[in-house]
Amino acid sequence: NAGVMQNPRHLVRRRGQEARLRCSPMKGHSHVYWYRQLPEEGLKFMVYLQKENIIDESGMPKERFSAEFPKEGPSILRIQQVVRGDSAAYFCASSLRTSSGTDTQYFGPGTRLTVL
Amino acid sequence: DAKTTQPNSMESNEEEPVHLPCNHSTISGTDYIHWYRQLPSQGPEYVIHGLTSNVNNRMASLAIAEDRKSSTLILHRATLRDAAVYYCILRDLISSGSARQLTFGSGTQLTVLP
Numbered sequence: 001n002a003g004v005m006q007n008p009r010h011l012v013r014r015r016g017q018e019a020r021l022r023c024s025p026m027k028g029h030s031h032v033y034w035y036r037q038l039p040e041e042g043l044k045f046m047v048y049l050q051k052e053n054i055i056d057e058s059g060m061p062k063e064r065f066s067a068e069f070p071k072e073g074p075s076i077l078r079i080q081q082v083v084r085g086d087s088a089a090y091f092c093a094s095s096l097r098t099s100s101g102t103d104t105q106y107f108g109p110g111t112r113l114t115v116l
Numbered sequence: 117d118a119k120t121t122q123p124n125s126m127e128s129n130e131e132e133p134v135h136l137p138c139n140h141s142t143i144s145g146t147d148y149i150h151w152y153r154q155l156p157s158q159g160p161e162y163v164i165h166g167l168t169s170n171v172n173n174r175m176a177s178l179a180i181a182e183d184r185k186s187s188t189l190i191l192h193r194a195t196l197r198d199a200a201v202y203y204c205i206l207r208d209l210i211s212s213g214s215a216r217q218l219t220f221g222s223g224t225q226l227t228v229l230p
Contacts, residue, residue, distance in 0.1 A: 004159075033217055043160065045217035056217065091159045093218075102148060103207070105218060107159030 004108035025094030136189040138204030146209040
């Protein structure tokens with residue numbers, strides 16, 4: 001049973017370009033979370049999605065960032081017109097249960113975005 | 117989620133037990149205690165969780181104080197591969213969909229000495 005897959009593992013973009021990060025959850029998991037870890041900082045929640053629905057995007061920057069989790073295919077985190085401050089590690093996690101108290105989130109290896 | 121307090125860093129010798137403390141004095145009756153760790157250049161990894169009773173799994177043990185205001189993650193024989201940042205996180209059993217995310221603090225950086 002493959003774990004959470006993220007690609008690409010490393011992504012280099014120039015300022016103003018678009019970055020598209022993909023996440024395939026574990027088989028059977030319908031809950032997906034995106035977190036960001038800026039250099040020398042802790043992990044911060046960005047967005048929580050279920051299939052075809054955004055449940056909580058309270059951690060997403062208001063502009064340039066969007067996320068989706070379509071009925072078929074991976075979840076996508078899209079960053080438009082990237083700036084140097086977007087350079088970070090972006091982690092995706094997935095979970096199976098509906099009870100948050102006993103829920104376990106399984107994380108992918110992350111995508112390390114570097115903006116030149 | 118209620119706040120947790122952990123030491124910034126700890127050191128341990130290889131093959132010795134490690135006790136990582138976490139204080140959560142404002143824990144509520146429906147809060148579960150979760151531990152995750154993040155190895156260098158990797159995503160976080162679930163370690164263990166519990167509510168009231170002590171818990172054991174293949175990775176670690178979780179000792180929970182009787183008043184639940186603190187807990188200790190126990191690695192029985194630390195290896196060099198256990199060097200990581202360890203996060204203690206409280207998660208409410210009963211929370212709305214919007215509160216399902218994990219709130220990571222600064223955690224404890226564990227260094228294992230050979």
